[in-house]
Amino acid sequence: MTKDDSFFINLGSLTLAHKAQKILAENSVSATVGKSARAASGGCSWGLYVKGRKKEEVTLLLRAYSINPL
Amino acid sequence: MIYMDNSATSHPKPYEVRRAVKRAYNKFYANPGRGSSKDAIRASAEVYSAREALGALVNTSAENIVFTYNATYALNMALYGVIKEGMTVAVDRFSHNSALRPLYALSKRGVKLRFLDSSIIRDSVIIDSFESLVRKEKIDVLVLNHTSNVTGKMSPVKRLSDICREFDVTLILDASQSIGSSEIDMKKLGVDILASSGHKGLYGVTGTGFLAVSDSYPSVIDPLISGGSGIFSLSHEMPNLLPERLEAGTLGMIGISSMRAGAEFVLRVGAGAIGAWERELQRKLVSELLNVKGVTVYNKDVNANSIVLFNVEGMSSSALADKLDKMGISGRAGYHCAPLAHELIGTNNPENDGAMRLSIGIFNTERECDKLVSAVNKISKF
Known part of the structure; x- marks a missing residue:
């Protein structure tokens, strides 16, 4: 999976990104831990690059596990 | 060792x-x-x-x-x-x-x-x-x-x-x-x-x-x-x-x-299994050290995890640790960075200067305990 054709779910923390990646894997969603650097959100932020799913669907799934994307 | x-x-x-x-x-x-x-x-x-x-x-x-x-x-x-x-x-x-x-x-x-x-x-x-x-x-x-x-x-x-x-x-x-x-x-x-x-x-x-x-x-x-x-x-x-x-x-x-x-x-x-083994060896050591003349075990009545705290009459804990070290046994003497605990036990005095601590781990054996008791026996006779 390349980062170009996937969307980014911003979780802030790298630890949370790894946790979310494991949860998604258990739910058959493949995701890659990655970083986004944006001045508007305070600099570097960690999250997941996800492909082949709708962002809303993945966000909802994570919220079900009490992980709230930024 | x-x-x-x-x-x-x-x-x-x-x-x-x-x-x-x-x-x-x-x-x-x-x-x-x-x-x-x-x-x-x-x-x-x-x-x-x-x-x-x-x-x-x-x-x-x-x-x-x-x-x-x-x-x-x-x-x-x-x-x-x-x-x-x-x-x-x-x-x-x-x-x-x-x-x-x-x-x-x-x-x-x-x-x-x-x-x-x-x-x-x-x-x-x-x-x-x-x-x-x-x-x-x-x-x-x-x-x-x-x-x-x-x-x-x-x-x-x-x-x-x-x-x-x-x-x-x-x-x-x-x-x-x-x-x-x-x-x-x-x-x-x-x-x-x-x-x-x-x-x-x-x-x-x-x-x-x-x-x-x-x-x-x-x-x-x-x-x-x-x-x-x-x-x-x-x-x-x-x-x-x-x-x-x-x-x-x-x-x-x-x-x-x-x-x-x-x-x-x-x-x-399993932490429970590790603790059980350490306690078993601790009780063996305590009961055998109590039979050695001149030995005081301070935590003999404590339901203790892995530690034996003792002294030998007539010598400081540091002198005892040195003797044990020369016989190939590593432990720790003194106040163990816990001054109030030694105050409670009564080992903060010039004669003992703390106490000798042996702390058992999962890899210690009964044979090692026997050797330790034998070493303390020798030390106490001098």
Whole structure:
């Protein structure tokens, strides 16, 4: 999976990104831990690059596990 | 060599730990939590797995595991991060200097300290003392040593945490001597914050420790140090998210991998089973040393974990340690950085200058205990 054709779910923390990646894997969603650097959100932020799913669907799934994307 | 100084640091380490150290050196060379290259993500995934293993061991979420360099660092982090000017803190007398010294320093900044009465045998003494204290004045924090590094006695954590819940007291537990040989469930025990070393009952390399925050702890802990966290770099402050809020600077990758392997070893073997073996050898040593003329065992009546605390008549604990060392036995003499515990036991006198501590580990054997008793027998005859 390349980062170009996937969307980014911003979780802030790298630890949370790894946790979310494991949860998604258990739910058959493949995701890659990655970083986004944006001045508007305070600099570097960690999250997941996800492909082949709708962002809303993945966000909802994570919220079900009490992980709230930024 | 017979190594019985496992309360200072454990030796030998399980094979899994030695293998993990080699693997970390070869595989996790990139900085975990800075760059996002495959190398860096592989290292950070290992760090996360270590958090998961430690979280499973003490029953808290992986993100609530904060890596430190030792238990002292973890305790300082908890104490300075939670205790503020004007607060009142209760502390037990079995506490180690890693808790006592930061508390003495905090007392110079307007924090009030209250020392709880304790007994080396009876739990009721500390329970009654704490209960009567919280009914008299507002106590903000209780700092408790789970297992004494001097006597091996365990504190009645659950009974005390029930009082903490009733009177809204934050419970900070030093689990340095209990981790790996006692089942520790932060939720069941009612512990808010737990500090531990990683190189004792967790079998990690020296220079490792961690802080665990309960999932239900409602407050934000102020960072002890500030610096790079790998996230929100444009902000002037540390992030609010755990564990990054408290982990400034690059993590010790090899140490963290060693702790992961150690925690997984404990989860596989079982802390209860490890503790049971250590207690069995401890009881054997105590009962046999009591038959040696001139030997005083101070914790013979304590339901102790792994520790034998004794002296031989007519010599200081340091002289005894030197003699044992010459006979190939490693232990530790003196005051064990726990002055109040020695005060309670009565070993802070010029004749003994503390006491000799032997601390048993999972890899000690009955044969080693026999050799130890034989060595003390020889020493006591001179």
